[in-house]
Amino acid sequence: MTSSGGVGPDIGGRALSVIVAGGGTAGHIEPAMAVADALRRLDPTIRITALGTERGLETTLVPERGYPLELIPPVPLPRKPTADLLRLPGRVRAAVARTRAVIDAVEADVIVGFGGYVALPAYLAAGRGLRRRRSVPVVVHEANVKAGIANKVGARRAARVLAAVANSGVRAAGRSDAEVVGIPVRESITTLDRAGLRAEAREHFGLPADGPVLLVFGGSQGARTLNEAVSAAAPQLLAAGISVLHAHGPKNTLQLAAPAPGDAAKYVAVPYVSRMDLAYAAADATVCRSGAMTVAEVSAVGLPAFYVPLPHGNGEQELNARPIVAQGGGTIVADAELTAKYVLDEVIPLLTDPERLSRMSAAAAGAGHRDAADAVARIVVEVAGR
Template identity: 35%
Template sequence: MPEALHQAPAAGALKRAPGTPRVLFACGGTGGHVYPAIAIADAIRARIPQAAIAFAGTKDRMEWEAVPKAGYAIHPITVSGFQRGLSPEALARNAAFPFKLAKGLWESLRLIGNFDPDVVVGTGGYASGPVGLAASLRGKKMVIQEQNAYAGATNKLLAPRADHVFLAFDAARAFFPEDTPATVAGNPVRQDLTEASATEAREHFGIPEGARVLLAMGGSLGAGPINGALKVHLKEVLASGETFVIWAAGKRYYQTLNAAVPAHERLKLVPYLDRMDLAYEAADLVLCRSGAITCSELAVTGTPSVLVPSPNVTADHQTKNARALADAGAAILLPEADLDARFDDDVIALLDAPDLLDQMRRKALAIARPDAADEIARAVIALAPPPGASGA
């Protein structure tokens, strides 16, 4: 990976090319914040290849690797979240919080001055806070993108300073002031998700012709309760002779499950999925968590789902995401506490109901926003000075 993509800019090193929009993205912490930013950046570059695009993030979170892999420079910002609780570790971290906040704001002001963006785009995560505040203090245009039905703290704080807020779910409007210029555009997702071939998908996973496919997944690390329920009910799932299971157990659980679960000709047990486009194309039904990006991918690909929200997230926002799809008829919301008791009725029975699956598929596509990245990209470009203008 080129080291230049990880370097902070020196003063005066980033020169402005006349008529070239300059966009700085601030995001971090999780893929739910980072990948939408990358999708918007890709859409901007598709429209204006010469656009100058850079990212701000932290060295110890996943954006430090994901952003350069996508071909964009990332500049380090010091950030620290406020720790809940009274443990010695939490108290020690909170004691350092004001100093890290001040340092992060100073670094952000320096980055804004050196890169001189026309527009700053914040997609949430701790890094968005100081960078968004610095952009506002320096009079830069700012766009916020909120992925969840429950708005995150950083985006709520920055929204009054933003020129526009883009929402993935209409339910998120309630968390912003009524006069906030907001548009429901959906979550930016990878465009290749809708371009997969059914034939390639079945060949990739070794799925027999005519088989119904259950895709079970819980993120890159895995979801213990989903894995546990599927392990208990796997014999029943495979009993019909027509069901094929793609089980992405997660890196944390794969070795244990691979040793404990008997091999089966209609079971593909893997640690993670490196071809999500083929996985969605192959699946008749998905059993998974309800993170914001997952919900948007399910809608864009028209994939029926049984959603098991994680109870261990801020403000129970995964339940709110799942409810948005369930209320539209595109998914079934299955609380984790009921996962075992309702597995037969909500998962196995649904696999045997092709008409209902077709109905859910249509309703998922009806609420999909496949052009979200391009819509947001066009708005960002519109905020930048037009060609021939002197710029900020």
């Protein structure tokens, strides 16, 4: 049975109720919101409830997207033996109890989780309870090559397990049946017409209408290595006719030399870019980190990239970029190797070679997954109505 005017199943005469669990960082929240949007496109009557905590970015990002947010106690997972580890069982119990209350209140039919400390209580609370004779089916999506603890736990009991790339770490939970769907990305990115928006985008940022543009960004807080290497090469970039749009982070500043007389190119430095769709449209290539969401968006819009993985952590950022690089859509640059000299030797030659830029753009777009959010939404509806 379907709900009136839509494709989602009508559960006992009411609209389908979906909980999306992905909070803390934009890497967890953005895919959750992209799937929420896709579910609404699939059937406007579907009820979406987002789970989050008062500590995460979801307190801002979720309401901005128009979805109700239910807060649960945060359950940070200590990576080292500390006093916090002793408090963990109590925190988990409190978070699970609160999540069960939310599940019952919204009469959830399915939960889709994206990892992180918000998803773990959702996975654990999905089982049978005092007020529920049946468990709520779970769909797990893993964005990274190496799965986190929450998704490893969730994958063991999930109805469907989805992954951004082949050989995802969710296999470590014994789920060799993980389906590769890519990373859900918001519609404003997946439908972006870079060529059609180019003039508007460049005017928006005060960039020249003609000539190549390099986009530089290192996440919401910026990245010192990217900032120092590219800004140090500013005179040579401008002399080569390459303009730069550089999001350096709200707490950082750039030391830029005054432009030489006669330079037609511009170096536009901003603390933060709120319209990434326009930033992508204005650019011909990018120097960026390689977090899962960054790689997904940059490849989805077909932007050639120099990916600079974080030099610490478990190495997942380099793994995120490898599939795009293997298809010819980008280059991986070690953090220590990104210097002003590298910009002169590698970045400038690419930006001044239109044919090579075109080939890399096509390769990047071909390696991305523009339909990931819609694919996940369809699977969520299937699981709810099975």
